Amino acid sequence: MASLQQYRTPDWYADAKFGIYCHWNAQSASKSKFSGWYARHMYEQGSPAYKDHLKNWGHPSEVGYKDIIEAWNPDKFDADRWVKLFKEAGAKYVLTMAVHHDNFDFWDSKYQPRWNSLNYGPKVDVCKEMREACLREGIRWGARTHLGRSYSWFQTNKGADTIGPKKGVLYDGNNPDYEDLYIEKATPEQIGTNYSQIRHPLNPSKEWMEHWKNRMFDLIDNYHPDHLYFDGASPFMNDEGQAGLDVIAHFYNHNASRHDGENEGVMVIKDIKNHGFFYDKISTVVLERTRENNIVEEPRETENSTGPWFYTGDETGYRSSESLLHEMIDVVSKNCNFVLNIPPRPDGSFDDQSLKILKDFGMWFKRNGEAIYGTRAWHTFSEDEFRFTAKAKSLFAIALKKPGEKVLIRSLNSWKPEDIMSVEYGFKEKLNWELTTEGLEIKIPEEFLGEELAYVFRISCSREVKNLPYRKVAIQSVKEDNEENSKKFGADGNGGETLPTRKQ
Known part of the structure; x- marks a missing residue:
């Protein structure tokens, strides 16, 4: 045994x-x-x-x-x-x-x-x-x-x-x-x-x-x-x-x-x-x-x-x-x-x-x-309709519903501007972003968002994302689905x- x-x-x-x-x-x-x-x-x-x-x-x-x-x-x-x-x-x-x-x-x-x-x-x-x-x-x-x-x-x-x-x-x-x-x-x-x-x-x-x-x-x-x-x-x-x-x-x-x-x-x-x-x-x-x-x-x-x-x-x-x-x-x-x-x-x-x-x-x-x-779980897996995965210096925030013109990710509200190198949608479109006391705010031009089954944002960081702080916010349960x-x-x-x- x-x-x-x-x-x-x-x-x-x-x-x-x-x-x-x-x-x-x-x-x-x-x-x-x-x-x-x-x-x-x-x-x-x-x-x-x-x-x-x-x-x-x-x-x-x-x-x-x-x-x-x-x-x-x-x-x-x-x-x-x-x-x-x-x-x-x-x-x-x-x-x-x-x-x-x-x-x-x-x-x-x-x-x-x-x-x-x-x-x-x-x-x-x-x-x-x-x-x-x-x-x-x-x-x-x-x-x-x-x-x-x-x-x-x-x-x-x-x-x-x-x-x-x-x-x-x-x-x-x-x-x-x-x-x-x-x-x-x-x-x-x-x-x-x-x-x-x-x-x-x-x-x-x-x-x-x-x-x-x-x-x-x-x-x-x-x-x-x-x-x-x-x-x-x-x-x-x-x-x-x-x-x-x-x-x-x-x-x-x-x-x-x-x-x-x-x-x-x-x-x-x-x-x-x-x-x-x-x-x-x-x-x-x-x-x-x-x-x-x-x-x-x-x-x-x-x-x-x-x-x-x-x-x-x-x-x-x-x-x-x-x-x-x-x-x-x-x-x-x-x-x-x-x-x-x-x-x-x-x-x-x-x-x-x-x-x-x-x-x-x-x-x-x-x-x-x-x-x-090749990803691994991050410190927290969800925030409302977002799910997170991580790989080296990239954090992926995957939206299960179509986002609007602005996205706020509160789980990252203790990050610093120097922690983020860039934010992309769909691995090609670089987006404007701002860190506030509430979290990471991402601005999305309307023409970027077509109809998808799920929407992926890559947050490229200056260091391994496993070493970055986090906050658990609005965790979703799957008990009812089960x-x-x-x-x-x-x-x-x-x-x-x-x-x-x-x-x-």
Whole structure:
């Protein structure tokens, strides 16, 4: 444990700030807007996903999730196009969902040899193609894994209807021919109630724990991710997270062996009750659809989405480019990274609204990326609608609303005129400014301000901005935003399961 707690955030990650990933698998092709946890909910009689499954596919005793996998035909998947789109949108790292809770691997999996992306769906090694595309584009690649919770999460396929004409007829998950997908049948003592099942298995078998560990080792050893994600804390509950700790240690050691003995691997886990065992300081902490309310010393990672986690068929229910970009800026101002989920269509293409969001991000980053990449949090992160980032002798004040002809930044009211060399808007237009007892007053000619998603002012200083004084003024809280996200989307992305709260 002591050696794991020597983990430090790699420089590349602290500089990168922004990444993109995709929730994408056969659930995307479920023909249901309740696609987030479809592989679980389709086996829960009376649920919206179950009703959609009856209508679109048939009864789960006859047509199950395996049949959706077999029918899935993502013939427009193109790793090079995906990575180019994400890089043009400003992403400095790209993550591939290597395996979700549905137990289907997106790599040439030694321990899941049948149910993987070489045999079904894309019929290619998705992890390999995405990693190689990232290397060609000069950006980092990582893998997201949700398998630690699958043992309990996927047990609904072992059930049967409790009422109606199919009462007692077992779902297809009971067929031993498909146990390699549907997982061994567990006892109630192993998986607990629904509360535990969706969070983390209570007491999985030793065979499953070893199987999980082998699959993680296989992914690490053959695909060399620089970023590895567990959808939870360290698996498992019944071994106090030891299996997970073994994988994390292997990940760090493997990564260091490829970087001259220096670990450049970023491990991200969740600090959520009953999601495995959480140990502080062994990794980066990921925040699901939530943000920190203040600056943190060690970078964390906020993950969010344009809308639901998976494609639902509703191409109108996305968040605006502006709201997503503002969240990214707020996250970075607090010394954290932001990763954005862009859910592809079932065929591997992206709908028009997703492409617009990517284009909007890319245009903004092209003009203003210097205010994000390679920056660090300043002493205070906000003042009203401003967010601050810092780099060497530059302080960036990013306005989330269009400013008027005069801007007053009160956080700088103890600065002296000799502290400021110049003030620029958009990295090109020098502005007139004055320090008053109230703060820094900036005068902005009307013709300088077009329509932007956010407005960047660079304040060039005569010394390192970390050594300049500050005043905390009108700090904005994101508590209401976090609560709204939790209520609207929940853990499954469709609002059907309560989003767990983190401990810290």
